[in-house]
Amino acid sequence: MNIEFYQALIQSLSKTHTKLIAVSKTRSNDALMEAYQLGIRAFGENKVQELVAKQEALPKDIEWHLIGHLQSNKVKYIAPFIYLIHSIDSLSLLEEVNKQAEKNNRIIRCLLQCHIAKEETKYGFSAAALETVLSNGTLTAFKHIELCGLMGMATNTDDAMLIEQEFASLQQLFLAIKSNYFSAQDSFKELSMGMSGDYEMAIKHGSTMVRIGSSLFGERS
């Protein structure tokens, strides 16, 4: 755990409306406990099996965030306890989350993942697909989902201008969707963007949740 980085980070986040999600994928329970002792309570994982194992072993006041691609057949394992799913990338996935949330007598918070990067491989809705899904009213049928905002990832590049353009366009999309579809819903307020390499730029463009792994815990092997 890089304590100097962590202290500087929380100092700078305290001047913003941005929350830290500590991305703990591949890290040991001991590493998570070290972060927990420093006061971190929000952890992000990208694999269901690993997330469930950590949730069982670690303190129950941790908020678990799923940030990686979620397969519909695995939703049932996290539905009882997941705090926020950042990575809703299809309508059929949302439907399954709604179904499992109902079974567990819960409302599950979700973000819609948007495809903003130039790279081909990233999951998520395009701006046009999002517009379609939101305008046809399908989402209002999901009574056990609380849509809390959008998530996105910038292209993995050294080109700072490209990253800035992508975050700026996600912020524009978020603001447009909020005012067109969620103006009466205070809970639609989260914009999850920014990782170790680009979180400062993300905060400049209105990020409310930065997902930081390697700068906190060291490079992943």
Ligand SMILES: *Cc1c(COP(=O)(O)O)cnc(C)c1O
């Ligand atoms: C791994 C991961 C992160 C954290 O990346 P770092 O560069 O280690 O900070 C953030 N978001 C998602 C979706 C990830 O998979």
